[in-house]
Amino acid sequence: MLKDKIEQALNDQIRIEAESSQIYLAMASWAETEGLGGAAQFLYRHSDEERMHMLKIVQYVNERGGKAIIPALSAPEKNYKSLTNLFQTLLSHEIMVSGEINNLVEICLNEKDYTTHNFMQWYVAEQIEEEALARTIMDKLRMIGEDKGGLYLFDRDIESISIAQNTTQK
Ligand code: FEO
Numbered sequence: 409m410l411k412d413k414i415e416q417a418l419n420d421q422i423r424i425e426a427e428s429s430q431i432y433l434a435m436a437s438w439a440e441t442e443g444l445g446g447a448a449q450f451l452y453r454h455s456d457e458e459r460m461h462m463l464k465i466v467q468y469v470n471e472r473g474g475k476a477i478i479p480a481l482s483a484p485e486k487n488y489k490s491l492t493n494l495f496q497t498l499l500s501h502e503i504m505v506s507g508e509i510n511n512l513v514e515i516c517l518n519e520k521d522y523t524t525h526n527f528m529q530w531y532v533a534e535q536i537e538e539e540a541l542a543r544t545i546m547d548k549l550r551m552i553g554e555d556k557g558g559l560y561l562f563d564r565d566i567e568s569i570s571i572a573q574n575t576t577q578k
Pocket residue numbers: 425428457458461502505538
């Protein structure tokens with residue numbers, strides 16, 4: 409049985425993962441309408457992965473005798489100044505998520521819930537991969553700058569990049 413404090417913290421994380429999925433879906437749609445088909449595919453996949461992150465916690469909470477709450481979500485940002493601006497937002501968002509995961513891990517230790525602590529290790533590893541990938545993408549975009557040819561190649565290449573490739577288990 410989950411302690412109330414852990415159940416609350418996990419439900420907060422369900423909301424964060426759901427919001428992430430929603431934000432990346434809006435980003436994907438923006439990229440698609442800007443003619444950035446490769447980036448759009450990458451972001452649609454990223455949105456799906458966040459939904460999977462959410463689902464894993466929903467099922468974990470329910471399996472442990474808690475009650476997962478499916479939250480209402482606010483409308484995500486629909487406009488971005490550029491692809492660089494979009495990925496900078498994505499990186500900042502992932503850094504925020506990593507902080508929240510770390511807080512959750514700390515709550516697990518304080519509450520001596522070692523099962524949930526163990527469950528959360530997958531998310532700790534996943535955040536390292538996601539942040540590293542977002543930083544790599546930002547480095548590439550900074551290098552490209554205003555170069556349209558570079559942006560064309562970037563958009564073509566990012567289509568085949570997936571966070572899932574970098575993670576050991578899904
Ligand atoms: Fe599931 Fe990107 O945090």
